Amino acid sequence: MKMPQTFALISLAIAVTVAASAQTGNTKAAEALRKADREWMAAYASKDADKAASFVAADGAIYAPNAPAAQGDAAVKKMAADMFKLPDVKLSWTPTLVEAAKSGDLGFTSGTYEFSFKDPSGKTIDDKGKYVTVWKKQADGSWKVVRDIFNSDLPSQSAQ
Amino acid sequence: MTAEDEIRAADQAWLEAFSAGDLERSLQSCTDDCEVMPQNAPAAKGLEAIRSLFREWFRPGLEIRWTPDRVEASGELGYSSGTYAMSFEDSGKRVSHRGKYVAVWKKQADGSWKVVRDISNSDLPAVKAEQE
Numbered sequence: 537m538k539m540p541q542t543f544a545l546i547s548l549a550i551a552v553t554v555a556a557s558a559q560t561g562n563t564k565a566a567e568a569l570r571k572a573d574r575e576w577m578a579a580y581a582s583k584d585a586d587k588a589a590s591f592v593a594a595d596g597a598i599y600a601p602n603a604p605a606a607q608g609d610a611a612v613k614k615m616a617a618d619m620f621k622l623p624d625v626k627l628s629w630t631p632t633l634v635e636a637a638k639s640g641d642l643g644f645t646s647g648t649y650e651f652s653f654k655d656p657s658g659k660t661i662d663d664k665g666k667y668v669t670v671w672k673k674q675a676d677g678s679w680k681v682v683r684d685i686f687n688s689d690l691p692s693q694s695a696q
Numbered sequence: 697m698t699a700e701d702e703i704r705a706a707d708q709a710w711l712e713a714f715s716a717g718d719l720e721r722s723l724q725s726c727t728d729d730c731e732v733m734p735q736n737a738p739a740a741k742g743l744e745a746i747r748s749l750f751r752e753w754f755r756p757g758l759e760i761r762w763t764p765d766r767v768e769a770s771g772e773l774g775y776s777s778g779t780y781a782m783s784f785e786d787s788g789k790r791v792s793h794r795g796k797y798v799a800v801w802k803k804q805a806d807g808s809w810k811v812v813r814d815i816s817n818s819d820l821p822a823v824k825a826e827q828e
Contacts, residue, residue, distance in 0.1 A: 561773065597777075599796045601735055601817035633813075635773065642770035644800050646731070646813050666733045668798050668815045670775050672768070682768070683777050685798045687735035687817040 562643075565636035569643045569671055572679040573631055580627050585616040592681045593672060599685035622653035624660070629667060641673040649686060665689045699769035703801050706809040707764055707776045715761070717754045723747055726811050727802065733815035735795075757785040762797060772803040780816060795819045 572591070579587040589612045592598065597607040598615060606615045619625060629649035636643030651663040667686035671679045697705075706725065713721035723743055726732070732746050733739045740749040762780035769775075776799045783792040797816035801809045 599798065599817060602820060602822045604819050605796055635812075637770040637773035639770045642768065642773055644773075644775070644813070646800075666731075666739050666815065668733070668800060668813045670777075670798065670800070683766075683775065683798050685796065685815050685817065687733060687815065689738045690736060692736045692822045 561638045562636040562640045565640035565643060565673075566634045569636055569645060569679055570631065570634050572671065573634070573645050573669070576681070577627075577629060580616070583620040583625075585613050585620060588616040589613040592684070593674070596680060596682045597684075598681075599683065601687045625651075625653040627651050643671045643679070645669045645671065663688050663690060699771065699774055699803075700767045702803075703767050703769055703774045703776055703809055704764065706801065707762075707767070707799065710811070711760075711762055715759075717758065719747065719750055719754060722750055722754075726814075727804070730811055731813055732811075733813070735817045755784050759783050769801070774801045774809070775799060776801065779819075793818050793820065 576588070576591040579591065589609055592609070592612045594609065595607075596612070597605045598612055599605050600615065606612050619627070627649065629647055631645040631647040633646045634643070646666070646668045648666050649664065651665075652660055655661050665686055665688040667684065669681055669685075670683040672682045674680050710722065710725040713725065723746060726743060726746055728743055729741075730743070730746060731739045731741045732749055734749065737749075740746045760780065760782040762778060764776040764778040766777045767774065777797065779794065779796050781792070781794045783790055785791075795816055795818040797814065799811050799815075800813040802812050804810050
């Protein structure tokens with residue numbers, strides 16, 4: 537009875553692969569998006585505000601919770617620089633869905649993030665939540681962020 | 697009608713369903729695998745979880761309005777992004793919020809546009825939002 541089981545597993549694997557590729561639109565562009573997303577996270581990890589802001593399009597915006605939108609390069613840079621001033625700040629995110637349009641010039645990443653820093657008393661503040669980032673291919677072939685928005689999973693008292 | 701116009705129309709139709717407090721019609725704008733991501737709560741993944749979330753939101757006296765300030769599409773994928781304002785009754789008090797949102801839309805086999813991801817957050821400081 538091994539054969540039918542193996543066959544069923546292979547069929548299932550094919551079905552899953554077909555479903556996944558049907559869902560992703562342009563897989564090559566999606567892979568480029570994943571790469572840009574990882575590089576963007578590395579810029580945050582290195583606490584380089586200029587580099588982090590360079591991933592955002594000139595008309596892009598970051599929508600952080602409990603603050604007005606940061607629109608344009610100067611506002612995005614300031615937001616990153618302010619964050620990097622937090623003691624022992626750590627930010628990482630994991631995309632759970634990456635999709636690009638068939639055209640290969642618009643896409644999005646979406647997933648979960650983890651964020652922590654030390655408050656003035658030295659206590660570690662942990663936050664976790666979710667995000668959506670919309671990316672657009674630029675004239676030079678690079679992918680840049682047009683909209684980035686996130687919010688916390690935690691009740692507001694414990695998140696801030 | 698361009699894809700952008702179609703998304704604007706779908707966004708407006710979704711708002712109308714929301715404003716009417718029409719749960720079933722509001723859910724029709726979401727794909728089966730849609731995720732709605734409210735602030736200070738886990739994501740609602742899939743239609744059943746979204747149904748529970750919307751049921752919680754659609755309280756008597758809810759007033760909600762959102763305005764897309766940017767809509768872009770490329771073929772079968774697009775997004776709307778903008779600002780929202782909402783208010784509702786809480787223990788006899790009127791509570792108001794305003795903020796921003798992004799919705800990612802995907803064209804379906806039948807030609808309709810549906811939401812795959814919807815996320816929003818408040819413009820107000822965390823404490824102020826609680827007290828307003």
